[in-house]
Amino acid sequence: MIFSDFISQLEEFKNKPLGGLASQLKLxxxxxxxxxxxxxDSKKPKRAAVLALFYPDKNNETRFLLTQRAKYKGKHSAQISFPGGKTDKDDINFKATALRETFEEVGVISDDIKIVKQLSDSYIPPSNFLVAPFIGITKKQPLFTPNYEVEGxxxxxxxxxxxxxxxxxxEMETSYMKNIDVPCFKLNDYIVWGATxxxxxxIKDLFKQ
Incomplete structure (x- = not known):
């Protein structure tokens, strides 16, 4: 999709209702x-925010950023995700969290990003996080500089x-799931599943309307 066409479609659905849980549960x-x-609600989940960052590549095709998490002793080690993380006491809102974490993890400064739309919150049972996702755009291909949290x-x-x-x-097996089939996207030879x-x-359903 040419980036100018992507921007035009974004403008069209900026004020349209989200697919919400019905869209999320498909995957x-x-x-x-x-x-x-x-x-x-009863579990009083911790809060976090992530950013789905879209931008043009050198051919003016629209791309978005995913990261592969570094390996660590935790439930989401080496998983594919958007840049983001838990809220900080100094973050004024969830948008600030998403922008700060994106800068820390991949080096894209907040001034270069325009937040277009907030998506529906997504709950992650294993770590008890409730995540606020945002769609953001930048008008040029970023030079990503990943930190220690990002493997790729x-x-x-x-x-x-x-x-x-x-x-x-x-079919997957994790520390909290044993040999079960999970729906996923296969993107760039990576398996993308779970909250991401x-x-x-x-996002897909917005553009398929």
Whole structure:
């Protein structure tokens, strides 16, 4: 998708309602479906924010950024995600969290990013985080400088997200799931599942309207 076409479509749906949980659950692991809103509220989840950053590449095609997390002793080690993280006491709002974390993790300064839309919150059961995702754009291809939290930079074509052939499922085993099939996107030879896939599903549905 040419970046100017992407911007035009963004303007069209900027004030349209989101797909919400209905969009997210299309790519949700079965574990996530067992958490109704009342149960989530009762767990008093920690808050976090992430940024889906879109930009033109050298061919003026629209891409967005994913990162591969570094390996660490935690529930989300080495997973594919958007840049982002937990809120800080100095963050004035969730948008500030997403922008700060994006700068810290991949080196894109906040002044270069325009926040276009906030997506639906996404709950992550294993770590008890409730995440506020944002769509942001920058009008030039960034020079990413990842920090120690990021193992790799993944630049995905928007057209690949919209391609139904990149929807799949995979049998997975993690510290909290044993040999179950989970829906996923296959993007740039990476498996994208869980909360990140759920957020991407809502973005995809916006553009498929």
């Amino acid at each position: 949700a692991p079965e574990l996530r479906t067992q958490f109704p809103q009342e149960l989530i 930079i993944i630049e995905v074509l928007m057209s690949d997200l919209l391609d139904e052939n990149n929807l799949s499922s995979i 896939a759920m957020m991407l599903s809502e």
